[in-house]
Amino acid sequence: MKNIVILISGRGSNMQAIVNTAIPNAKVVAVLSNNPNAAGLAWAAEHGIATAALNHKDFANRMDFDRAMMQLIDEYAPDLVVLAGFMRILTPEFCAHYENRCINIHPSLLPSFTGLHTHQRALDEGCRISGCTIHFVTEVLDNGAIIAQGVVPILDNDTADDIATRVLKVEHQLLPQAVADFISGNLKIVGKRVIKSNQVDDSVTLL
Numbered sequence: 046m047k048n049i050v051i052l053i054s055g056r057g058s059n060m061q062a063i064v065n066t067a068i069p070n071a072k073v074v075a076v077l078s079n080n081p082n083a084a085g086l087a088w089a090a091e092h093g094i095a096t097a098a099l100n101h102k103d104f105a106n107r108m109d110f111d112r113a114m115m116q117l118i119d120e121y122a123p124d125l126v127v128l129a130g131f132m133r134i135l136t137p138e139f140c141a142h143y144e145n146r147c148i149n150i151h152p153s154l155l156p157s158f159t160g161l162h163t164h165q166r167a168l169d170e171g172c173r174i175s176g177c178t179i180h181f182v183t184e185v186l187d188n189g190a191i192i193a194q195g196v197v198p199i200l201d202n203d204t205a206d207d208i209a210t211r212v213l214k215v216e217h218q219l220l221p222q223a224v225a226d227f228i229s230g231n232l233k234i235v236g237k238r239v240i241k242s243n244q245v246d247d248s249v250t251l252l
C-alpha cells in the first residue's frame with residue numbers, strides 16, 4: 046500500500062475527488078494545511094483521515110514553516126505528496142526533499158499563466174481555451190514536468206468564475222487519474238517530459 050499525503054489551503058474539492066476515487070494500492074493517510082480554517086480539513090476528518098494544520102503565520106520565515114511542514118508530512122511516510130489547492134510557494138529545500146514524489150494541480154494550461162488569477166488573465170489575453178495542468182513540483186514555480194492537462198473552451202460571455210467552474214470539473218477527473226498513474230508506477234520523468242507506460246491518447250481532454 047502506498048501512502049498519499051495531501052496538502053490543501055481551503056475548500057479541498059480536489060482532495061475530495063482523490064479520496065472518493067478508489068485508487069488501487071493507495072491510501073490517503075493525512076490531509077494537512079497551512080490554514081487551520083480550511084474547510085477541507087473538516088471534511089477529511091469526517092471521513093476518518095488524519096488531519097493537521099500548521100499556520101504559516103506562526104513561523105518567522107518560509108524556511109521555518111517548510112521545515113516544520115516536512116517534519117509533519119514525513120510522520121506519515123508518504124510515497125506521494127499532492128498539492129491540491131495548497132497556496133504556498135515552497136522553498137528549494139522542500140522541493141528537493143520531495144523531488145519526483147510531489148505533484149501539484151494548477152488552474153491554467155502551463156507554461157501559460159503561472160501564479161495567481163489565472164482565469165482572469167486568460168480572459169484578459171483573449172484566450173479561447175483555458176484548463177488545468179498537473180505537474181511534478183520543482184523549485185521553479187509551476188514549472189515541473191507536466192503529467193496531464195485538461196482543456197475547456199472560453200465562451201464569449203464568460204466571467205473568470207465561469208471558467209473556474211468549468212475547469213474545476215476537469216480537475217476533479219484529471220487529478221485522481223494522475224495520482225493513480227503515479228501510484229501504479231506508470232509515470233517516468235525524462236527531462237521535462239513525463240512518459241506514461243500505459244499511454245492511450247487521453248492526455249489532453251477536449252470538452
Ligand code: GAR
Binds near residue numbers: 060130152
Ligand atoms: C483549484 O482550482 C486548484 O487548481 C487551484 O486552487 C483550487 C483549489 O480548489 N490551485 C492553485 O491555484 C495552485 N496555484 P480546491 O481547494 O477545491 O481543490
